[in-house]
Amino acid sequence: MEEYVVFTLSERKYAITLLNIVEILLPSSVYPIPNSAPNVLGLTNIRGNILPVLDIKPLLGEDGENGEVNGELTRHIWVNTGTEDIVVVVDKVNGIKRVSEDNLAEPPEDLAAGRRIRKVILLDNDLILVIDPLDLMG
Amino acid sequence: MNEYLPIFLQESYDYISLLNNNLVLLEQDPGNKQALAEVFRAAHTLKGMSATMGFQFLADATHQLESALQIYRDTHEPVDERAIELGFRVLDYVENQMKRIEANEPLEPFQENTSEAKYESQKDSSIYKDLSSFSLGAYEEEVVRAALEQGQKAAVLKVNLEQGVLMKGVRAFMVFKAIEDCGFEAISSEPDAESLEKEEFELQFSVLVVGNGDLESLKTKILRIAEVASVDVLEIDIKEHQLLENEPGLSKVIENVQSTEPGILSSGMEMSSGSVANVDVVESGQQYKKTTKNYIRVPEEHVNNLMSAISELVLEKAELELAIKTGNEDVLWSLYERLSRSINLAQGEITALRMTPLSFVFERFPRMMRDLSRDLGKQVRFIMEGGDTEIDRTIIDRLGDPLVHILRNAVDHGIERPEERIRAGKDPTGTVRLRAYHEGNNVYIVVEDDGAGIDSGKVLAKAVERGLVTADQAPLLSQEEVFSFLFLPGFSTSDTVSEVSGRGVGMDVLKNTVEELGGSVQVRSVLGKGTTVIMRLPLTMAIISALLVKVHGLILALPLSVVEEISNDVEAVKETPQGKVLLLRGELLPVYSVANLLNLPENEQNNHIVVIRNGQKKAALLVAETVGKQEIVIKPLKSRFVPRYVDGATLLGDGTISLVVNTSMLLEGHK
Numbered sequence: 001m002e003e004y005v006v007f008t009l010s011e012r013k014y015a016i017t018l019l020n021i022v023e024i025l026l027p028s029s030v031y032p033i034p035n036s037a038p039n040v041l042g043l044t045n046i047r048g049n050i051l052p053v054l055d056i057k058p059l060l061g062e063d064g065e066n067g068e069v070n071g072e073l074t075r076h077i078w079v080n081t082g083t084e085d086i087v088v089v090v091d092k093v094n095g096i097k098r099v100s101e102d103n104l105a106e107p108p109e110d111l112a113a114g115r116r117i118r119k120v121i122l123l124d125n126d127l128i129l130v131i132d133p134l135d136l137m138g
Numbered sequence: 139m140n141e142y143l144p145i146f147l148q149e150s151y152d153y154i155s156l157l158n159n160n161l162v163l164l165e166q167d168p169g170n171k172q173a174l175a176e177v178f179r180a181a182h183t184l185k186g187m188s189a190t191m192g193f194q195f196l197a198d199a200t201h202q203l204e205s206a207l208q209i210y211r212d213t214h215e216p217v218d219e220r221a222i223e224l225g226f227r228v229l230d231y232v233e234n235q236m237k238r239i240e241a242n243e244p245l246e247p248f249q250e251n252t253s254e255a256k257y258e259s260q261k262d263s264s265i266y267k268d269l270s271s272f273s274l275g276a277y278e279e280e281v282v283r284a285a286l287e288q289g290q291k292a293a294v295l296k297v298n299l300e301q302g303v304l305m306k307g308v309r310a311f312m313v314f315k316a317i318e319d320c321g322f323e324a325i326s327s328e329p330d331a332e333s334l335e336k337e338e339f340e341l342q343f344s345v346l347v348v349g350n351g352d353l354e355s356l357k358t359k360i361l362r363i364a365e366v367a368s369v370d371v372l373e374i375d376i377k378e379h380q381l382l383e384n385e386p387g388l389s390k391v392i393e394n395v396q397s398t399e400p401g402i403l404s405s406g407m408e409m410s411s412g413s414v415a416n417v418d419v420v421e422s423g424q425q426y427k428k429t430t431k432n433y434i435r436v437p438e439e440h441v442n443n444l445m446s447a448i449s450e451l452v453l454e455k456a457e458l459e460l461a462i463k464t465g466n467e468d469v470l471w472s473l474y475e476r477l478s479r480s481i482n483l484a485q486g487e488i489t490a491l492r493m494t495p496l497s498f499v500f501e502r503f504p505r506m507m508r509d510l511s512r513d514l515g516k517q518v519r520f521i522m523e524g525g526d527t528e529i530d531r532t533i534i535d536r537l538g539d540p541l542v543h544i545l546r547n548a549v550d551h552g553i554e555r556p557e558e559r560i561r562a563g564k565d566p567t568g569t570v571r572l573r574a575y576h577e578g579n580n581v582y583i584v585v586e587d588d589g590a591g592i593d594s595g596k597v598l599a600k601a602v603e604r605g606l607v608t609a610d611q612a613p614l615l616s617q618e619e620v621f622s623f624l625f626l627p628g629f630s631t632s633d634t635v636s637e638v639s640g641r642g643v644g645m646d647v648l649k650n651t652v653e654e655l656g657g658s659v660q661v662r663s664v665l666g667k668g669t670t671v672i673m674r675l676p677l678t679m680a681i682i683s684a685l686l687v688k689v690h691g692l693i694l695a696l697p698l699s700v701v702e703e704i705s706n707d708v709e710a711v712k713e714t715p716q717g718k719v720l721l722l723r724g725e726l727l728p729v730y731s732v733a734n735l736l737n738l739p740e741n742e743q744n745n746h747i748v749v750i751r752n753g754q755k756k757a758a759l760l761v762a763e764t765v766g767k768q769e770i771v772i773k774p775l776k777s778r779f780v781p782r783y784v785d786g787a788t789l790l791g792d793g794t795i796s797l798v799v800n801t802s803m804l805l806e807g808h809k
Contacts (some may be wrong), residue, residue: 010272026619029793029794029795031692031798032780033781034690034692034736035736035781035783036779040780043797047535047658048652050787051776051777084776084777086777086779
C-alpha cells in the first residue's frame, strides 16, 4: 500500500506519491523571475522559504494557459523532488488515496510518450496518471 | 571623559538589567540570599561608576537602593516588599537619567518619598556636625569611611578667593591641581565642578578631599596660589568615624567596598583617580557630544585568532608577490590554497565575533513580565531557558520587539485571570516559558503559555467571514493553515477573535520581521491548554548592503559593492551607432537598459542611471526608479529554474520577494 496525492490538471487526474509532498497550500503571491523558462511562474514565500513555482502542464502535454492559476480551487503543492524543493500549481486537489500494488499498472505506450508518466492507477473506474517528481525537473 | 561615556552607558544599562532581574527574583523569593548579594554587588559597581563619571545624582540614588536593602543583608530576614519597590523605582530613575545623559540633558535629582524614611534617619545621624556647611552625599560618606579605614586622611577645604578676582575658574582649577599634587583626591566640591568651571559661585567654594598627603602642606600650597585669600581645613578624624561604626551594618558596607570587583570602567577609571571627574571638566569645558556608537564586547580569543589569520595573510601576500615574479605555477597554486585557508579562518572568526548570546535581549524580560502581570492582575510564573544560545548580532538587534510582542500576548490574552484558572481546574499561577535552543543551522525561540489557547473554530469563522476561505473548504484546512490566518495583516484586530484569543495584533509584523531575517514563525494552540509560538531563525545570515531599484514594477537588489554612483542626468546619455553611451567625467561608459536585458517590455521611463563596476569594467544601467539603500539578507536560490543572473532572493519588509542581481552575469553576452 502506498499513499498518493491526487490532483487535477486540465480535467485529467494525476498523482504524486505522498512521500515527496511537503505541503498543500492555498496560493500566495508569486513574484515573476524575468528571463526564466516559460513554465517558471516565479517565486513564492512559504514561511521564509523562497521556492520556485512551476506550471507543469506543458511538461505533461496538457493544454491550458500558462499561469492560469486563479481558479478558486487552485492549490500550490510543495514538492520535494529529491534534488530540490519546488512548488507546482494544480487546478484542484482531489485528495489522498491509498493504493495497493494491484491497482497499479504500466501506462499504455502511447500515453507515456512525452508525458513522463511512469505508472497509472486504476481505481473505482478512474484512471490516474502517476508522475515521478524527478521528472518534473525537466 | 567623553570617550568613557559610551562605555559607561553600556555598562550601566547592563547593571540595571542585572539589578532588575535580581530584584524580580527577590520579589518572588524574599529570602534569596544569592540574589540579594548580586544586587549589592551590581549596585555598588553602578554607584562607583556613576560617581567616577561625576553623575552624583545617580550615585546617590543607587546608594539609597543599597541602604534600603542593607538591613536585610545583615539580619538575613526576608526582604520587605517596600524595599524592593524602592529598588525598582531607583532603577527606573537611573535608567531615565541615563537616557537624559545620552540626550545631553541635565540630570534631575531622585525624588525621595516615605518608603526610604528609615534610611533617611540613619543618614541624618551620620552627618558630621562641624561640616554642616558641606553636605556629604551618600557616596562621599562612604568614600570617607573607606579612606579612614585604610588610614588615609579626609578633610573639607573651604577656599576663599580675594575680592575682585579675575579668573575664578582658573583659580579653582589650580586649587584642584594643588590637591592632586599633594597626594589627595578631590572627591566632590560645592558648588560642583561644572559650576566652578563656569564661574557660577561667589568667592567661596569647598572641596572634599581624601588621601595620604600632608594637610598642612596642602594648605600652604593652596595659599600660595594667587588671588586665594584663605583656606580652612576641616579634618574629618577617626573619632567621628568610630562613631559611625557603632551603627549597624556600616562595617559591612566598608567590607563591600574592598571586596567588590570593579567593572571594566571602574578599574580603568581608578587609575586616573577620582579627581579626574572634577578637574577634567574644568579643563576641557566641553559638553558631551551626542554621538551614539555601538560597542560590542567580544571574547578576546576571537580577536587573537583573527589577528593571527591576518598576519598569515600579510605573509602570504608578500610570498605571492615573489611567486608572481618567478611565475612558477605550482608555487602559485599552493599559495592560493594557503590564502584560501587563511581567508576562511578569518571569515570564520569574524562570523564568530558577530555571534551574541540571546540573553542580550532576554535580560530585560523578567522585569517586563513582572510589571505586565501586575498591571493586568494576573499571576504569572516566567521561566527563561537557553539565554546563552548564540545568534547573529543583526538578528539579535531586530528580535527585541517581536519577542516583546509575543510575551505580551501570552500574558495579556493567553494567561487567564486567577479566578478563571481556578474554575478551569488549573494552577492559579500561569506559566510563560521562553526557551531558546540550537538545532542544525537554526536557532529556535519558543514562547509557550498554559493559558486559554486559541479557538480555531472562531478563527476559521472569521476567515470565512472575511472571504479568505470558502465555507466548503474550511473543514479541509489543517490546524496550521487555520492559525496561519492569524498572521494576516489586521486579521485578529477584529474583536470577535481578539476577545477569544487576542492574538494577531501585530502578528503580521512579527511574521514579516522573522521572515525578513530568513526565518519562519508558527503558532500551535490547544483550546483551554495553551499556546506555543515557535520562531525559527538562521544561525548566521549573509547580509549585504544593496541598492533597490525598480524595473517594470519589479524590485531588484543590486549589491552595493558593485554600485559606483547613481544619477538621473539622462542628458548625459548619448546615442551612438554602437548603442547608447554615458559621458561621465570624461569617461565613456556603455549604457544598458535593465528592462531590455531582462526581456521586459520597455513601456515606462527608464531614466535613472546606476553606474556599476564589475572588476575593471564599468557600465551604466538604466532603471525606472531607485528605491534606496538597504541591508538585506540573501537567501540563496539553488534552483535550476532560476536564471544565472539571480544570486539569490531577499524578502523586503512588506513581504515582497526581491531578486538579488549578479550584475556581471546580467551583462554577460551583452558586451
